[in-house]
Amino acid sequence: MTQPNTTELARHRRERMMMWLQLTPVLLVLSVLFGGALILAVMQSLGFAPWFGVNTFPDFSYFGALWGSWSFWQSLGLTLYYAIVSTVIALVMGIFLALAMVRMFPCKTLYKYLYKLPLMIPYTVGIALAVIMLGNGGMISRLSAFFGFIGDPSEFPQILKTHYGWGVIAVYVWKQTPFVTLTIYAVLLGVGRETEEAASILGASKRQIFFQVTMPQILPGIVSSTLIIFAFNIGAFEAPFILGGGFPDTLPVVAWRYFNDADYTLQLQGMATVVSIALIASIILYSYLAFYRRYERRIGRN
Amino acid sequence: MNKFMMGLTVTAGLLSSVAHAEDAEANAFREAFLGGEASWEDVSARAESEGTVNLYYWGGSDPINIWMDQVVATDLAKLGVTLNPVRITGTKDAIDLVLAEMGSGKGLGEGSVDAIWLNGENFATLKRQDALFGAFADKMPNSDFIEWNAEDPRSLLNLRDFGVETGNAEVPWSGEQYVCAANTARVDRADLPSTFAELKAYLEANPGKFTYVKPPHYIGNTFVQAAIYAHNPDGTGAEPFQQSIDDLGAEEMARLITPGLEYLKSIEPLLLGGQSGNARYPEDNGALDGMFLNGEVDMACKFGLYAVATGLNNGTYPEGAEAFVFPEGNMIKNKNYLAIPANAPNPAAALVMANYMTSVEAQVSKLKYTGMPPGVDPWKLSEAEVTALTEASPGLIGVSQADLDANTAPDTNATLVDVIEATWLEYIERDSADDLSVIVSRAVDNLAK
Numbered sequence: 142m143t144q145p146n147t148t149e150l151a152r153h154r155r156e157r158m159m160m161w162l163q164l165t166p167v168l169l170v171l172s173v174l175f176g177g178a179l180i181l182a183v184m185q186s187l188g189f190a191p192w193f194g195v196n197t198f199p200d201f202s203y204f205g206a207l208w209g210s211w212s213f214w215q216s217l218g219l220t221l222y223y224a225i226v227s228t229v230i231a232l233v234m235g236i237f238l239a240l241a242m243v244r245m246f247p248c249k250t251l252y253k254y255l256y257k258l259p260l261m262i263p264y265t266v267g268i269a270l271a272v273i274m275l276g277n278g279g280m281i282s283r284l285s286a287f288f289g290f291i292g293d294p295s296e297f298p299q300i301l302k303t304h305y306g307w308g309v310i311a312v313y314v315w316k317q318t319p320f321v322t323l324t325i326y327a328v329l330l331g332v333g334r335e336t337e338e339a340a341s342i343l344g345a346s347k348r349q350i351f352f353q354v355t356m357p358q359i360l361p362g363i364v365s366s367t368l369i370i371f372a373f374n375i376g377a378f379e380a381p382f383i384l385g386g387g388f389p390d391t392l393p394v395v396a397w398r399y400f401n402d403a404d405y406t407l408q409l410q411g412m413a414t415v416v417s418i419a420l421i422a423s424i425i426l427y428s429y430l431a432f433y434r435r436y437e438r439r440i441g442r443n
Numbered sequence: 444m445n446k447f448m449m450g451l452t453v454t455a456g457l458l459s460s461v462a463h464a465e466d467a468e469a470n471a472f473r474e475a476f477l478g479g480e481a482s483w484e485d486v487s488a489r490a491e492s493e494g495t496v497n498l499y500y501w502g503g504s505d506p507i508n509i510w511m512d513q514v515v516a517t518d519l520a521k522l523g524v525t526l527n528p529v530r531i532t533g534t535k536d537a538i539d540l541v542l543a544e545m546g547s548g549k550g551l552g553e554g555s556v557d558a559i560w561l562n563g564e565n566f567a568t569l570k571r572q573d574a575l576f577g578a579f580a581d582k583m584p585n586s587d588f589i590e591w592n593a594e595d596p597r598s599l600l601n602l603r604d605f606g607v608e609t610g611n612a613e614v615p616w617s618g619e620q621y622v623c624a625a626n627t628a629r630v631d632r633a634d635l636p637s638t639f640a641e642l643k644a645y646l647e648a649n650p651g652k653f654t655y656v657k658p659p660h661y662i663g664n665t666f667v668q669a670a671i672y673a674h675n676p677d678g679t680g681a682e683p684f685q686q687s688i689d690d691l692g693a694e695e696m697a698r699l700i701t702p703g704l705e706y707l708k709s710i711e712p713l714l715l716g717g718q719s720g721n722a723r724y725p726e727d728n729g730a731l732d733g734m735f736l737n738g739e740v741d742m743a744c745k746f747g748l749y750a751v752a753t754g755l756n757n758g759t760y761p762e763g764a765e766a767f768v769f770p771e772g773n774m775i776k777n778k779n780y781l782a783i784p785a786n787a788p789n790p791a792a793a794l795v796m797a798n799y800m801t802s803v804e805a806q807v808s809k810l811k812y813t814g815m816p817p818g819v820d821p822w823k824l825s826e827a828e829v830t831a832l833t834e835a836s837p838g839l840i841g842v843s844q845a846d847l848d849a850n851t852a853p854d855t856n857a858t859l860v861d862v863i864e865a866t867w868l869e870y871i872e873r874d875s876a877d878d879l880s881v882i883v884s885r886a887v888d889n890l891a892k
Contacts, residue, residue: 277734278733278736278737293738299719302716302723304721386721386723387657401659402659404861404890
């Protein structure tokens with residue numbers, strides 16, 4: 142048995158140091174900015190806010206009051222409804238788009254740039270577009286009134302500001318479909334077309350090819366992209382605030398209303414709402430991921 | 444974002460065990476000024492050495508922003524002070540910042556907010572948290588333009604802000620009245636309601652053509668207050684609502700506001716969107732103006748004596764918009780103010796700015812540019828100054844000054860506004876099945892915590 146010589150040991154140590162040096166900036170940002178804020182949020186939601194003259198830590202009454210009210214569960218239902226429906230629509234459209242993108246068609250280069258356009262435009266601009274186009278005082282309603290289809294713009298059927306949330310969903314789908322497409326398209330390019338062609342030669346129908354060959358291959362792309370957009374949708378504030386239908390609001394809007402109240406003690410209630418959102422989102426995302434990991438193991442992938 | 448900043452500030456404050464050294468010089472200046480020992484020359488000299496004043500104000504109005512950048516900044520530069528206008532979406536953001544910084548141990552000379560444009564609950568919060576610079580408002584050269592004599596009933600709005608004693612810790616900047624405007628291209632002037640009962644009759648004939656801003660926004664609160672005054676079961680209008688909640692008591696409060704809130708609940712199905720079971724309340728006056736301009740509603744109520752003239756001028760009001768008297772005898776009047784927080788980084792510059800804002804020159808240009816009525820009192824001015832103000836006014840459309848003066852009502856005590864707001868949210872928005880007296884007492888208990 143030969144002893145590793147000292148230069149090798151020193152090199153090994155240097156490499157380790159280097160690795161930690163590379164990790165430190167991100168670790169610092171995560172632990173101080175994110176971790177610190179999270180700890181403070183949890184403490185505030187449990188009644189620690191001496192700067193407002195409130196310090197009843199630990200006090201679960203804020204969570205009790207929140208979870209005990211029917212409107213919280215209504216808001217949670219609404220939040221999940223917007224998040225799930227828009228994620229599913231964006232996913233289906235994204236898969237179709239990605240499958241189309243790997244084929245050859247005229248003007249493909251142009252189209253490849255075109256579909257990414259919403260990715261570069263901020264959400265707020267998307268929301269503004271929805272208000273300008275679809276609102277009751279928007280372009281479409283004014284044009285309909287101008288051409289005499291309806292008496293005045295207010296008679297236009299209401300699309301925005303309803304609890305069906307067509308406006309919210311439209312903005313999410315518009316913005317997130319390109320993201321899903323991009324992720325799945327990248328996966329599709331990575332795996333290549335050979336397996337599909339082989340399946341086709343062996344006599345599989347298009348349906349079988351999609352569900353038994355393509356789908357398992359793009360599944361990592363599906364999971365990672367839906368994970369990200371769902372996490373965003375459940376915590377997003379602007380779209381449901383501007384385009385939502387008022388009470389009951391989604392949970393982020395409820396939290397904002399508590400924060401924005403002139404009564405400072407309600408900020409603790411707001412913190413409890415924020416912590417609840419984080420809790421629910423992480424439970425859902427964690428179980429989604431765990432479920433997927435189990436599936437991966439079952440089909441023998443690691 | 445500001446919440447995030449606030450979180451950071453607070454964390455920083457908690458983490459740093461080193462106590463901040465108070466800015467002794469700034470504190471000495473404060474003592475000297477409030478004690479009457481510092482002359483205005485001293486203030487001006489210190490202001491020049493401080494150099495900058497950070498004014499936090501609601502930045503949602505283009506005319507006001509333009510006036511700040513073009514007129515105020517130029518005039519203050521002549522006084523040796525650079526104006527840093529910080530435009531915020533809600534005044535509460537500035538209050539949050541002041542309190543968070545105070546919480547982290549930043550005292551006078553060390554904070555980041557020099558002055559705030561505010562009134563009502565926001566001032567009450569600063570006062571309750573002891574976060575105000577002190578009684579400066581009557582100690583400036585231009586304080587002469589404001590009535591400070593408590594025996595003169597006309598001084599009420601200078602000494603009390605939503606019923607809360609100002610203690611001269613804020614100076615009146617503008618005086619407003621709650622005025623409703625109608626689109627006369629859609630409604631005949633003869634059909635305009637002047638009482639709440641007539642409004643309901645109008646809505647029964649024209650369902651969906653009215654709505655009001657959603658409380659807790661102050662413009663929405665004010666509509667609710669007017670409805671409560673008009674439905675006061677004793678017929679005493681605004682009178683009982685000048686006391687604080689401690690003096691009035693939850694039970695009496697519930698009795699007094701019940702008819703008004705029941706009325707508001709009864710018109711909910713007749714409001715915009717109410718026919719489909721989901722009445723739409725705009726979030727702020729911008730959203731309400733949009734609905735009014737688009738013809739979604741026929742009438743819109745907000746604080747704005749000259750709102751119609753200003754709105755017609757810049758195209759935010761529909762042609763045919765005219766003000767009208769509604770509700771008769773209960774058009775709430777109040778003032779808004781400039782306050783200096785206790786941890787202002789540049790207190791002398793803030794005083795110079797507050798003094799400038801109270802000058803007749805600034806009041807005239809403000810009125811001309813923004814249509815914001817003067818905060819100074821006309822009887823304290825010379826004849827030429829009154830004429831200058833009258834000439835700068837964009838003018839009233841549809842109502843006369845005499846109409847407005849005849850239908851004035853005072854604002855509600857700030858402690859009651861909190862209760863009214865919480866009650867509206869629970870009784871009308873959340874559609875609570877509980878009895879109003881239960882809701883009110885619960886709100887009072889929550890606020891007392």
